[in-house]
Amino acid sequence: MKRTGKPGESSSGLFRVAVIGAASLKGKEIKDVLADRSFPTDDIKLLDDEDALGQMDSVGDEPTFIQQMTPEQLEDVDFTFYASEEDYTTRTWQVARDAGSEIIDMSYALEDQQGATLRAPFVEREFGQQQKVELKTAPVVVAHPAAAVLALLLARVKKVREIRHVVAVVSEPASEFGKRGMDELHDQTVNLLSFQQLPTAVFGTQVAFNVGNVYGEGIEPGIRETEGRIIDHFRRITNGRVPVPSLMLLHVPVFHGHVFSIYIELASPTDQNEVQAALSGEHVTIAHTTEEEPSNVNVAGADDIQVSVRADSQRPNGIWIWAAADNLRITATMAVNCAEEMVATRPRGQVQ
DSSP, X not given: OOEESSTTOOGGGOEEEEEETTTSHHHHHHHHHHXXXXXXXXXXXXXXXXXXXXXXXXXXXXXXXXXXXXXXXXXXXXXXXXXXXXXXXXXXXXXXHHTTOEEEESSSTTTTSTTOEEEOHHHHHHTTOOOOOOSSOOOEEEOOHHHHHHHHHHHHHTTTXXXXXXXXXXXXXXGGGHHHHHHHHHHHHHHHHTTOOOOOTTTXXXXXXXXXXXXXXXXXSOHHHHHHHHHHHHHHHHTTSSOOOEEEEEEOSOXXXXXXXXXXXXXXXXXXXXXXXXXXXXXXXXXXXXXXXXXXXXXXXXXXXXXXEEEOSSOTTEEEEEEEEOHHHHHHHHHHHHHHHHGGGSOOOEEO
16 A cells, blocks of 8 residues: 655545654553544554664554654654653654644643643543644643543532532552653562662652652652642643642552542532532543442553542531542543544545
8 A cells, every 4th residue: 555645644544643652651551542542543653762672562463663763754644642751752852843743742841832732631621621723733732640630520529519628649650750660669679578779760769668758869750840740730721610729749659540539628518429420420430339449450441530439527518539540541541632633633645
């Protein structure tokens, strides 16, 4: 099959996609979500830096290798997903821009670039917000998954009662630092059990069998920096529609999944069943049994946020939400949602 047409056009009326940072956890998740959602593509290029070159992977049932990102690799690519580290995105994103590709950034590197848009599509839909379709190429930055989860849950609670105040404790998994974070948690666990010295290059401190709210000195991003990003993204995607929560971020010794403990003070008393009914719907699953209780284990690979609700025993206006969400899956799904909404702006080519 031979492709023809101008740059930006695709054979069979489908689109060409590049995943930069394809060897990363986010890169692998993007590839899976593109397949699960049947995104209209006939070509997915898996690209990364030199350290990942030659790694075997697959697209659909076809085996392939991860290749180096070059200007030639991005010729005629319609959508470029950046799943790489922030510094790599910063150094290379102009190549995708100059190639005319739509850029969807999951690394947060481009959130301060002129014209960049911060997106959380399922939050926008919850608020009935219509995203303006731009006919020019500008980076789209995917909101932090914890900010998106908090925004969606609070938007639905507000349908029941006015919210006076929110306090949220969010547990951060090792996978927020990518594969290197997961490897260090694993190695620390093994070394602790065998009484060996702990590796600390990623977190700068012991994270295995430990819960903390700081990393070691010089580690970036630090927990306070990530807290600030979550709050900033929450403010931007909610735009004053719900109160900004008081937030504490903790690092916990788990590999995947954010877990949320959220206290909400309402303007008047309500029944927890009423809150459950409001929360239930697209993207949210309510736990009704102990087997379904939200947890890192139960939420692994799930598209939905898992939630349980209970009334506060001391305050008639208070409710507690216990929630869990697969951070990688939420991020990848939002990124592909962005691309799906941008499809209308891309021309499609012909087959000869």
